[in-house]
Amino acid sequence: MSHDHHHHHHHDDVANIKVAFFLNLAFTLIEIVGGVLTNSVAILSDAVHDLGDSLSLGLSWWFGNKAKAQPTPRFSYGPKRLSLLAALINALVLITGSVLVLSEAIPRLWAPQMPHAQGMIWLAILGIAANGAAVFRLKGAKTQNAKVVSLHLLEDVLGWVMVLAVAIALLFVDWPILDPLLSVCYMLFILYNVIKNLWNTLLIFLQATPDDLDLKVIEEELRQVNGVADIHQLHAWSFDGESHVLTAHVVADRQLSPDNYAALKVALAEICQRHPISHTTFEIEYVDESCRMAHRHEHSH
Incomplete structure (x- = not known):
């Protein structure tokens, strides 16, 4: 719509x-x-x-x-x-x-x-x-x-x-x-x-975080979602000053059934709708899983 x-x-x-x-x-x-x-x-x-x-x-x-x-x-x-x-x-x-x-x-x-x-x-x-x-x-x-x-x-x-x-x-x-x-x-x-x-x-x-997005607030809201243990690799940038993109790694606190998984995605999407975000990508991880990005970061050091 x-x-x-x-x-x-x-x-x-x-x-x-x-x-x-x-x-x-x-x-x-x-x-x-x-x-x-x-x-x-x-x-x-x-x-x-x-x-x-x-x-x-x-x-x-x-x-x-x-x-x-x-x-x-x-x-x-x-x-x-x-x-x-x-x-x-x-x-x-x-x-x-x-x-x-x-x-x-x-x-x-x-x-x-x-x-x-x-x-x-x-x-x-x-x-x-x-x-x-x-x-x-x-x-x-x-x-x-x-x-x-x-x-x-x-x-x-x-x-x-x-x-x-x-x-x-x-x-x-x-x-x-x-x-x-x-x-x-x-x-x-x-x-x-x-x-x-x-x-x-x-x-x-230069892909600076858009002025009308407060990443701290968004991260706080995402962390409140039921079933979320942690949020990292949260990034936001803008195509043209109007259409904004948000990506994040979301760590689930337990193994998710298909229904729980779907519910988690709906809850995350609802939070993003409160902000001027037109495109989102979330990667769902588990607590005991090693994050690909963190792993790569260690290698680069």
């Missing part, structure tokens, strides 16, 4: 990412031209960010579709982690773009050039509308991929609100430095967020 529900979300996320991709791409092209015409580095900085977003949306859409594919002998869990790869590539593109814009904006702090304020205002209004529509499409996104994309688009909206504020100010005061100043602040903000997301993506790649 929960599987269908989850699949439906994924499908919606991918469809919404597709719409957001085309909206963003069309708008990025308008922006690059607009940034050059209005002589505004703040708008160019937004254009680079939007270009990064368009690429990330395109990758997310493509990988999102691929990630729905069935498992194969080569990828036995299915290509679930492709969305992580999209998040990784996207982060690297945004870092590169941010550095390029900073190299253009920082020198302008010392020699500011007056941008065309009215042109900036029209572009900013268009920017808020286009990115706002894309954010609205991705509201309530479930996958790590769609969440990252949704965050970028929300930043874009905020970026355009700031461009609008600066453009309106420039109509009344002759402070051309506001434009590169906004650009530099915006880019540093983007870099901070991208690096934070990049770290979270790398943690998933």
Whole structure:
């Protein structure tokens, strides 16, 4: 039951990412031209960010579709982690773009050039509308991929609100430095967020225990199950930040009849259902049996 529900979300996320991709791409092209015409580095900085977003949306859409594919002998869990790869590539593109814009904006702090304020205002209004529509499409996104994309688009909206504020100010005061100043602040903000997301993506790649699973609590609950003498080799990791995997060796306190064995498995599964775990593997052992993993561990020493 929960599987269908989850699949439906994924499908919606991918469809919404597709719409957001085309909206963003069309708008990025308008922006690059607009940034050059209005002589505004703040708008160019937004254009680079939007270009990064368009690429990330395109990758997310493509990988999102691929990630729905069935498992194969080569990828036995299915290509679930492709969305992580999209998040990784996207982060690297945004870092590169941010550095390029900073190299253009920082020198302008010392020699500011007056941008065309009215042109900036029209572009900013268009920017808020286009990115706002894309954010609205991705509201309530479930996958790590769609969440990252949704965050970028929300930043874009905020970026355009700031461009609008600066453009309106420039109509009344002759402070051309506001434009590169906004650009530099915006880019540093983007870099901070991208690096934070990049770290979270790398943690998933490194198979860190997911933040929303507390292994101590889970182990304690598993130990409470009737017939369990010990739990060891308890591991948890995540496919994509959303689908989590848990494995453990469960030591039974006595020889189990088929009925007891089935009851034990049901009890373990019920505990796992209380936590956000989508895939479990338990190896049942007996007290007097030597654990294969412990044995191997001793050999390796």
